[in-house]
Amino acid sequence: MTFINYAAREINCKIVYYGPGLGGKTTNIQYIYDRTIQGAKGKLISLATESDRTLFFDFLPIELGTIRGFKTRFHLYTVPGQVFYDASRKLILKGVDGVVFVADSQEARMDANLEAIDNLKLNLRDNGFDLATLPYVLQFNKRDLPTALPVDQLTRELRIKDEPIFEAVASKGTGVFDTLKAAVKQVLIDLKSR
Amino acid sequence: MSAADLVIMDEDHRRFADVLERLRSDANANLTFLQDRNGQQIAMAGVVDNIDTTSLASLTAGNVAATDGLAKLIGEKEFSILFHEGENEHLHISVVASRGILVVLFDEKSSLGLVRLRVKKAGAELGTIMDEVTEREQSRQISGTGGASPFSEITDDDIDALFS
Numbered sequence: 001m002t003f004i005n006y007a008a009r010e011i012n013c014k015i016v017y018y019g020p021g022l023g024g025k026t027t028n029i030q031y032i033y034d035r036t037i038q039g040a041k042g043k044l045i046s047l048a049t050e051s052d053r054t055l056f057f058d059f060l061p062i063e064l065g066t067i068r069g070f071k072t073r074f075h076l077y078t079v080p081g082q083v084f085y086d087a088s089r090k091l092i093l094k095g096v097d098g099v100v101f102v103a104d105s106q107e108a109r110m111d112a113n114l115e116a117i118d119n120l121k122l123n124l125r126d127n128g129f130d131l132a133t134l135p136y137v138l139q140f141n142k143r144d145l146p147t148a149l150p151v152d153q154l155t156r157e158l159r160i161k162d163e164p165i166f167e168a169v170a171s172k173g174t175g176v177f178d179t180l181k182a183a184v185k186q187v188l189i190d191l192k193s194r
Numbered sequence: 195m196s197a198a199d200l201v202i203m204d205e206d207h208r209r210f211a212d213v214l215e216r217l218r219s220d221a222n223a224n225l226t227f228l229q230d231r232n233g234q235q236i237a238m239a240g241v242v243d244n245i246d247t248t249s250l251a252s253l254t255a256g257n258v259a260a261t262d263g264l265a266k267l268i269g270e271k272e273f274s275i276l277f278h279e280g281e282n283e284h285l286h287i288s289v290v291a292s293r294g295i296l297v298v299l300f301d302e303k304s305s306l307g308l309v310r311l312r313v314k315k316a317g318a319e320l321g322t323i324m325d326e327v328t329e330r331e332q333s334r335q336i337s338g339t340g341g342a343s344p345f346s347e348i349t350d351d352d353i354d355a356l357f358s
Binding site: 007057075092 | 200201202204208233248259262335344347348350352357
């Protein structure tokens with residue numbers, strides 16, 4: 001649900017990073033925070049456990065610039081990856097404009113990826129959204145690990161429509177901004193078509 | 195889409211800000227703040243020098259959403275009021291017109307009783323305006339007359355320029 005504020009001449013959209021636990025959702029957001037200039041970003045809020053696992057969400061507001069005289073602001077959220085925080089994950093999807101799914105490329109995490117996609121579909125439906133029509137980008141993270149599966153195989157198993165796919169090594173920043181840019185583009189095109 | 199987009203015009207903003215300023219004054223509060231349940235700030239009145247209002251809105255939305263979840267677990271529809279008591283500053287959070295959240299920040303110059311009393315009236319006024327805004331946008335989307343959107347003509351170049 002986009003928020004267009006004519007009084008402040010700004011538009012606010014919400015993008016949620018979703019995916020299995022320890023897949024690199026927070027690392028994506030952290031890299032965006034580190035590489036975004038002061039003034040174009042707000043505070044990075046992390047509601048995490050003592051061991052740095054996301055407990056509720058991470059939140060990062062960024063401002064991308066102006067379109068037709070309107071400031072374009074994006075609120076980036078991550079969800080907790082761990083299954084037992086599912087109730088929290090559902091809450092974060094409220095009012096979402098676009099989703100980035102951060103998949104873990106490692107073979108051992110394939111079941112967790114598939115489970116998280118099914119869970120995403122379900123939680124979106126409970127919030128009144130349909131993944132088939134929602135702006136959506138798929139990221140294959142951890143491409144640098146020797147245990148990473150080939151991209152073809154990941155694509156075959158995880159792609160659910162014609163969503164753009166990006167290979168990433170979020171810890172080094174590879175693919176992080178490409179993924180974000182694709183998500184932003186889809187959200188804005190979706191907004192245009194309404 | 196599960197809900198209509200929230201579109202605030204200048205006039206809406208002025209009406210919200212008027213009610214918030216009156217509430218701030220009547221309740222002797224430091225800050226009054228209206229946002230939606232998704233964490234988007236709509237209008238505010240008062241001193242915000244040391245407060246990151248974007249974070250305030252996001253965390254408040256998370257707080258209300260989590261509390262809603264708790265309410266449903268015990269069979270309640272919602273907990274419509276939350277109160278956080280600090281050593282010096284206190285937060286009074288209430289749900290207005292189902293999609294809005296009213297936040298009042300106050301200190302020892304005021305009291306919980308006074309804030310609750312004033313919020314009741316102001317919350318109803320804000321709720322009425324919010325319902326009007328929502329209905330207007332819904333009827334626009336249904337009738338397809340949402341021509342006011344400045345984004346209907348954005349180009350790929352506009353989008354690419356954001357990342358240049």
